[in-house]
Amino acid sequence: DYLTFVPDGEPTLDADLGKEIELLKPLGIKIAIITNASLIWRKDVRQDLLKADWISLKVDAVSNGTWYRINRPQKSLKLESILAGMLNFVSIFKGELTTETMLIQGINDNSSQLEEIADFLAQLKPSKAYLAIPTRPPAEKEVRAAGEQAVNIAYQIFTRNLSNVEYLIGYEGNAFALTGKVEDDLLSITAVHPMRREAVMEFLKQSDTDWRVVEKLIKDGSLVELEYQGRKFYARKLPLYRENPWSIGYFDRREGKGL
Secondary structure, eight states, X not given: OXXXXXXXXXXXXXXXXXXXXXXXXXXXXXXXXXXXXXXXXXXXXXXXXXXXXEEEEEOSOSXXXXXXXXXXXXXXXXXXXHHHHHHHHHTTOOSEEEEEEEOBTTTTOSHHHHHHHHXXXXXXXXXXXXXXXXXXOOSSTTOOBOOHHHHHHHHHHHHHHOSOEEXXXXXXXXXXXXXXXXXXXXXXXXXXXXXXXXXXXXXXXXXXXXXXXXXXXXXXXXXXXXXXXXXXXXXXXOOOOOSSOOOOOOEETTTTEEO
């Protein structure tokens, strides 16, 4: 659907990003950019991003302490300017906007942090807000992905403020396709968002099967049962880290210095 700028680094570090988009536009292919938004406070970066059709902005925190712990930003970067830059950008962007929030255990997965993030995202009004966890080994060994219960709570909090929230967890295979096989389809749905018990029961009824399917998936570790505000939810078991590490060294072609 899109030609996506998602390099081994941060696309907005490329001083020629806007020119590259202009060169690609005549091909008639929509352009997507996945950015950590660290440079969106700059007018020239916003002007480049405005040329794209689909943008994903990373919003892991809206408080300085948490932001520094998660992102280890270059010293000249200021969270307040980045958040203001996002708001400025979305006020004039005509394409499709999505957001991504990565949940880290013990850092940004508590209710107060999640509510603050959700409140800010509501101002951005994304067409879809993704919840993610690190599925590859992070730069710091002590970093741990938020657990299933925390991710479910995040989903419930986000859906109070946002119309469309999904998981972006990084399962192997095509987690979003429906196959007609009850077990596979249930895992596909719960890979995208948790399901209430009532919704699972209705799904099983429509599939002409019973609760034993759920019991089997829980027993073999594919599905987990969660609870939030007295209601039971079912979600796909979160994946383990993959072996290939993240790249964390970038070079800013706009400024000619490393970040």
